[in-house]
Every structure is written in C-alpha cells, then in structure tokens.
Amino acid sequence: MGFSKLKIPRICEHCSKPFEAKTVTTRFCNISCANKAGKERKKSEKEQKEKETLLKKYSNKIAEVQTREFISVAEAKVMYGISKDTLHRLIKRGIITSFNLSKRLTRVRRSDLDAMFTEVKVPHQREKVREGKEFEVESCYTLSEVSQKYNANPSTVSSVIRKNNIPKKKIGSFVYVPKKQIDEIFDNK
Numbered sequence: 001m002g003f004s005k006l007k008i009p010r011i012c013e014h015c016s017k018p019f020e021a022k023t024v025t026t027r028f029c030n031i032s033c034a035n036k037a038g039k040e041r042k043k044s045e046k047e048q049k050e051k052e053t054l055l056k057k058y059s060n061k062i063a064e065v066q067t068r069e070f071i072s073v074a075e076a077k078v079m080y081g082i083s084k085d086t087l088h089r090l091i092k093r094g095i096i097t098s099f100n101l102s103k104r105l106t107r108v109r110r111s112d113l114d115a116m117f118t119e120v121k122v123p124h125q126r127e128k129v130r131e132g133k134e135f136e137v138e139s140c141y142t143l144s145e146v147s148q149k150y151n152a153n154p155s156t157v158s159s160v161i162r163k164n165n166i167p168k169k170k171i172g173s174f175v176y177v178p179k180k181q182i183d184e185i186f187d188n189k
C-alpha cells in the first residue's frame with residue numbers, strides 16, 4: 001500500500017524542528033511537543049480572558065467617569081490622553097476649570113475637556129465655521145476693550161451684554177463679544 005508510506009515534511013509548531021508527518025493534520029514532532037503546545041494555548045487563552053475582564057472593568061470605569069462633572073487629573077489623563085503637565089498648563093491659563101479637594105487632589109471639569117477635544121473630533125463643521133466667523137478675534141472686542149472704548153465700567157458692560165442677549169465666547173481667560181453688535185448698542189447711547 002503506497003498510501004501508508006506517505007511522509008509529509010513538516011516543521012514542528014512547538015520546537016520548530018523539521019520532521020516527517022504521517023498525516024496532513026499532524027502539527028507537532030512528538031507527543032511531548034503536542035502536550036506542551038496544548039498547555040501554552042490554555043495559558044494564552046487564560047491571559048486573553050484576563051485581558052478582556054480588565055478591559056471590561058476599565059470601560060465600566062470610563063462610563064462611570066463620564067457621568068461625573070468633575071474628574072481627577074489621572075482620569076483626565078486616561079480619558080483624553082492629555083499629560084499632567086499640559087493639563088496643569090490649561091488650568092493655569094483658565095481654559096479648564098478646576099478646584100482642589102486638597103493639595104494633591106485636583107479635580108477638573110469634564111465638560112471643559114469635552115469642549116476642547118470635540119472641537120477637533122466632531123464633524124459639526126458647518127455650525128463651527130459660522131460660529132468661528134462671528135467670533136474671529138478681529139471682529140470681536142474683549143470685555144475690557146469695550147470698557148475702554150466706551151468709557152463704561154465693567155459691570156455696566158456686562159449688564160448691557162446680558163440685557164441685549166449679545167453672544168459671547170470665552171477663549172482662555174478672555175471673553176469675546178462681536179464688535180458689530182456692541183457698536184450698534186453703544187453708539188446709540
């Protein structure tokens with residue numbers, strides 16, 4: 001029977017040694033390699049499972065964090081991939097609101113971070129462009145510029161803006177208002 005003499009050259013999947021396989025489905029050179037390979041597969045399956053459990057735990061954590069308005073610096077680091085130094089810089093510049101529970105426990109406002117990062121990610125381009133034009137720095141005053149130009153004290157400026165529903169936008173530590181609308185109102189006073 002020519003059939004039984006068939007030998008298939010193979011490389012053992014465990015020890016990488018060449019051997020002659022008796023059937024097309026043989027993957028290991030001997031029983032010991034087959035056993036070791038089986039054990040390793042079980043081990044890696046277990047590791048994979050542990051990884052998945054961790055991931056699940058982690059995603060639950062993120063879901064929980066997303067319901068809170070204030071999050072820790074460490075959480076912000078994980079969620080937004082932002083470094084601690086960058087975060088502290090943004091806090092210092094007034095772009096992100098924060099408060100300290102204690103000297104070492106800073107909490108930051110999640111919606112500030114959302115606003116910063118969604119601006120890049122979310123494709124609401126049409127609205128953004130329109131809003132962007134309105135608030136281009138050249139076509140805006142800061143509140144103190146309004147005070148100076150119209151010789152009005154800051155509280156008057158604020159109340160006029162409020163009463164007239166003038167849109168304003170905070171960028172960093174400055175609040176911007178559209179020149180056109182401000183001029184229309186103050187020129188008539």
Ligand SMILES: [Zn+2]
Binds near residue numbers: 033
């Ligand atoms: Zn082997």
